[in-house]
Amino acid sequence: MPIDFTFPEETQQVIARVREFCAQVVRPAEVRxxxxxxxxxxxxxxxxxxxxxxxxxxxxxxxxxxxxxGMGLGHVDMAAVSAEAARTRFGPFALNAQAPDEGNMHTLHHWATPDQKERYLIPLCRGKARSCFAMTEPDVAGSDPTLIQTRAxxxxxxxxxxxHKWFISGARGARFAILIARTEDDPELPQAGNSAFLVDLPSDxxxxxxxxxxxSGSHNHCEIRIRNLRVPAANMLGGRGQGHLLGQARLGPARLxxxxxxxxxxxxALEMMIERAMSRFAHGSLLGEKQGIQWMIADSTMELYQGKLMVLHAAYKIDRGEEFKSEVSMAKHFVANALNRIIDRAIQVHGALGYSTDTPLAGMAQQARWARFADGADEVHQWRIAQRAIEAWSRTGSVGPAAGDLPF
Ligand SMILES: Cc1cc2nc3c(=O)[nH]c(=O)nc-3n(C[C@H](O)[C@H](O)[C@H](O)COP(=O)(O)OP(=O)(O)OC[C@H]3O[C@@H](n4cnc5c(N)ncnc54)[C@H](O)[C@@H]3O)c2cc1C
Structure with a gap:
């Protein structure tokens, strides 16, 4: 029976250490x-x-x-480490495993030339530089990168x-950007029109x-005007027309x-929901003793479980070098929506307190909202998931290959 849902002793120790690090170092720093x-x-x-x-x-x-x-952890191990670190606001940043740098590091590791790695990847890994990823534009749908108008x-x-770009996370203070621009007039495939460039920042x-x-306020998601920006040919990342490919390769692990x-x-959020339910008294009993509240706890617990399984399975496929697009897409859609529902239920159980800024829930809800459209909107993932299910059924008579391709 090769399916094993335990982590090796070594990984368990890393997870415990991250938990301890967040308790001893990150939380006190957040309070300050x-x-x-x-x-x-x-x-x-x-x-x-x-x-x-x-x-x-x-x-x-x-x-x-x-x-x-680095520590050389695979995606399965990272699933646990990132989830543990993200129980705090600054945990991922403290470990240098935050967006967008984490995705950019994977991209550079995969695509950069030795010289580009030396100049861009190494400073990022050492924490000497931050970076940003500039793809989305205000004037065309970010969901369809074939529409990109920025031109090289x-x-x-x-x-x-x-x-013209916008919503470029971390742009202020970044030492470089991975910029996606259109370079091909008449590409063989619509997806092959864009290329990626490494742009030193600040730059004329x-x-x-x-x-x-x-x-949820200002969080360094910047609007950028690009006017006659000169980038040396050696700063193209990947080949001409490979911008879309690079974006897709980046987005899989980055979405996960x-x-x-x-x-x-x-x-x-679920733990806060339970804590509140087990301490708030109304109409003769604790909230946690009422079935209506228990349903919210039950639904949230099941969704957390489903999300963890989906993420672990997608991570497992990436680690094994298997095709992972479908699993990452389903996990991204499911977890983004589950997150919003769970936080919303936690707010409901907290009543007015949940709506106030006295707990982190209000801020968490505002942050969680973007999860449903950034890095692939819900509907785009649903469209692709349905396409894959129809294709699998048409080809094999079964939806199995599109539903995680599990062995049953
Ligand atoms: C907090 C945050 C950080 C971000 N950071 C970055 C970053 O660092 N770099 C970067 O380049 N971008 C970044 N983005 C932008 C993000 O990637 C885009 O918001 C996303 O790609 C969607 O593009 P859009 O906003 O232009 O929405 P649109 O593409 O205009 O889509 C709007 C809506 O249309 C619907 N829709 C779109 N296509 C379809 C379809 N085929 N079928 C049905 N419905 C559809 C969906 O409901 C979608 O939500 C960030 C966004 C946010 C909110």
Missing amino acids: IDAHAGERDVLVSEIAAMRKAAKEWGLWLPHMPEEYG VPDGDDWVING GWEIVRDVETM AHCMRWIGQAEV
Whole structure:
């Protein structure tokens, strides 16, 4: 019976260590950061201290190979580590395993030339640089990258780029961007029109217009104007026309990494829901003794379980080098929606307190909302999932291959 849902002793120790690290280092730092809200110096020095501590605790860069100073964990191990770290706000950042740098590191590891790795990947791994990924544009649907209008034109040994991007996470303070721009006029496939470029920042021609204010405040998701930006030909990442391929290769593991962090958040919300239900008294009994509340707890528990299984299975497929698109797509859709439902139920059980900012739930709900459309909107995932199910049924008479391709 080769199916084994236990983690090796070594992985269990890493998970326990991350839990301990978050309790001893990250949570106290978060309390100090909150006590000095808006004071950038405090934020910067607390983050630097957390990152220094992560190195000392042997928890730095869990997702990267040891040759880059990482812990060399696979995606299955990372599922547990990321979920544990994401029970805190700054946990993933302290370990240097936060979006978008984590996805960019995987991308560079896979696609960059040795020289590009030296100049971009190594500083990222060492925590000496931050990065951003610039694909989405305000004027065309981000769900369809074949519509990208930002344009790169060859000029001598350079490319000259013009365009407009927005919602570029982490752009302010990033040392470089992976920028997706259209380079091909008449590609063989519509998906082969874009290429990726490594852009040193700050750069003439790259203007941060604003940090877009969102429903949960400003979080360094920037609007960028690109005017006559010159990028050396050697800074193309991957080949001409491979921007879409690179984006897809990046998005698989990056989407799953989001799911791992969302699972951590969903678990926190469920635990808060239960804690409140077991301490609040109304109409003759504790809330937790009422069936209506138990249903919410039960539904949330089942969804957490489903989400964990889906994420573990998708991670397992990535680790084994198997096709994973379908599983990541289903996991991303399911976990994003489960996260929103679980947080919403937790707010419901907390009543007015849940709606206030006295607990983290209101902030968690605002953050969770974007999970349903960023990195692939719900409907786009559903469209692809249905396509794969129909294709599998038409080809084999069974939907099995599209439903996780499990051995039964
Ligand atoms: C917090 C946050 C951080 C982000 N960070 C980055 C980043 O770092 N870099 C970056 O490049 N982008 C980033 N984005 C942008 C994100 O990737 C896009 O929001 C996403 O790709 C969707 O694109 P869009 O917003 O243009 O929505 P659109 O593509 O305009 O879609 C809007 C809606 O249309 C519907 N829809 C779209 N296609 C279909 C379809 N085929 N069938 C049915 N319905 C459909 C869906 O309901 C969808 O939600 C970020 C966004 C957020 C909110």
